[in-house]
Amino acid sequence: MAAMISAREAGCVVCQTCGNVASIHEERCPRCTHRLSSRDTLSEQKVWAWLIAGLIAYIPANIYPMLLTTQNFRTTESTIIAGVIDLYDHHAYAVAIIVFVASILIPVGKFVVIGYLAILTRSAHRTDPHRLLRFYEIVEFIGRWSMIDVFVVAILTALVQFDVLASINPGIAAVCFALSVVFTMLAAQSFDSRQIWDRLEDGAHHG
Amino acid sequence: MHASHARSAISERGRYSSLIGCPVCDALYQMPEDRAGRPTRCRRCGHWLTYGKSTALTWIVSLSVTNVALLVAIVFLPFLELRAGQFDNAVSVIDVVLGFSSGIMVPLALAVLAFILMLPLCRLLLVLYALTPVVLGRQNLPGAERALAWSFLLKPWAMAEIFMLGVAVALVKLADLATISIGAAFWMFVVIVLLNAYQDTLVNRHSLWTALTWQR
Numbered sequence: 568m569a570a571m572i573s574a575r576e577a578g579c580v581v582c583q584t585c586g587n588v589a590s591i592h593e594e595r596c597p598r599c600t601h602r603l604s605s606r607d608t609l610s611e612q613k614v615w616a617w618l619i620a621g622l623i624a625y626i627p628a629n630i631y632p633m634l635l636t637t638q639n640f641r642t643t644e645s646t647i648i649a650g651v652i653d654l655y656d657h658h659a660y661a662v663a664i665i666v667f668v669a670s671i672l673i674p675v676g677k678f679v680v681i682g683y684l685a686i687l688t689r690s691a692h693r694t695d696p697h698r699l700l701r702f703y704e705i706v707e708f709i710g711r712w713s714m715i716d717v718f719v720v721a722i723l724t725a726l727v728q729f730d731v732l733a734s735i736n737p738g739i740a741a742v743c744f745a746l747s748v749v750f751t752m753l754a755a756q757s758f759d760s761r762q763i764w765d766r767l768e769d770g771a772h773h774g
Numbered sequence: 775m776h777a778s779h780a781r782s783a784i785s786e787r788g789r790y791s792s793l794i795g796c797p798v799c800d801a802l803y804q805m806p807e808d809r810a811g812r813p814t815r816c817r818r819c820g821h822w823l824t825y826g827k828s829t830a831l832t833w834i835v836s837l838s839v840t841n842v843a844l845l846v847a848i849v850f851l852p853f854l855e856l857r858a859g860q861f862d863n864a865v866s867v868i869d870v871v872l873g874f875s876s877g878i879m880v881p882l883a884l885a886v887l888a889f890i891l892m893l894p895l896c897r898l899l900l901v902l903y904a905l906t907p908v909v910l911g912r913q914n915l916p917g918a919e920r921a922l923a924w925s926f927l928l929k930p931w932a933m934a935e936i937f938m939l940g941v942a943v944a945l946v947k948l949a950d951l952a953t954i955s956i957g958a959a960f961w962m963f964v965v966i967v968l969l970n971a972y973q974d975t976l977v978n979r980h981s982l983w984t985a986l987t988w989q990r
Contacts, residue, residue: 571818573800581795584923585983588793588802598983599923662946700819714933718940721886723947724873725865726856737874742882752930761800
């Protein structure tokens with residue numbers, strides 16, 4: 568197959584918002600006025616900054632309670648993990664798995680995959696670009712779903728308000744967890760997917 | 775079908791109009807206008823460059839109108855109702871947001887409000903602002919391009935469908951504590967999520983942008 572030509576090689580820029588092709592000298596897209604950049608040179612720094620911020624917020628999110636449940640004058644605190652175990656004990660296996668995946672598996676997987684992509688695309692690589700892109704797309708698509716636990720806390724808090732008899736209140740971990748999800752979403756968005764192809768070593772499988 | 779090769783088009787310097795670039799991998803293609811009406815994929819990374827549905831635009835606009843109407847109705851109708859013994863508590867979506875309204879949680883309340891109501895609503899209004907004149911065959915409103923660009927940028931932050939799954943989890947958690955009945959707003963939310971999913975299959979950046987630019 569004939570070698571592909573990239574917009575940068577042709578002296579133009581593709582707008583990331585609308586797909587318009589503009590001259591490389593344009594600062595803003597003539598069509599949608601969004602800022603143009605052939606390659607985001609700060610991409611790597613932004614990815615690491617957001618990723619580290621997300622990691623920092625993720626620690627208190629797991630240590631501190633997510634839910635404060637008051638029943639018969641007694642308040643119990645439950646963390647993310649405790650919530651999953653509680654669901655499991657109540658034989659709600661499907662829901663336990665959903666919460667486990669959304670609150671633990673996805674965030675941890677995101678840290679690993681974004682870190683892996685950022686390190687790998689720093690220098691020339693021979694990894695199949697389609698596999699890397701698949702990783703990136705999965706992370707970008709699935710990342711938002713971590714927010715589910717925060718919504719669950721909000722719904723429970725609103726529904727269960729019967730004064731001292733039974734009430735549920737949000738714990739500080741809800742804030743930390745929401746921040747962590749937002750930060751890692753920003754980390755994924757900061758990654759410049761065009762780098763995957765730029766840094767592909769000569770002779771490696773293109774296609 | 776794949777887009778044809780771009781090299782020949784670049785030789786005519788300064789004419790980029792028939793060129794289309796892949797926003798994912800930066801590959802460049804020549805796209806004749808008659809081809810923009812058919813589905814096209816990027817040959818390198820497989821990203822859909824055009825979906826090529828001619829009636830898609832009308833659908834997108836009418837679905838957006840429906841969604842706005844449902845979203846506005848949701849705010850005022852009961853969402854879920856919980857009964858335990860003599861206690862009874864009916865909540866609306868706004869009450870759910872207000873669950874976080876004390877002390878340090880206030881920013882979280884605002885964020886949740888934005889994620890489940892405001893941003894989905896903003897996206898719909900931006901799409902309507904940009905595309906309604908196109909469907910009606912009128913002149914574009916000022917800033918239509920910018921509005922459409924923003925509707926794409928906001929997409930990952932509109933989380934109505936995630937909220938729905940959150941409701942399902944919450945219902946299971948409360949199953950042995952109380953009886954829960956589902957209000958009208960809940961079903962409207964379900965409809966919104968489904969309509970949004972269908973709308974997303976119609977939306978393609980290149981097709982929308984060409985529609986918007988042809989108008990000028």
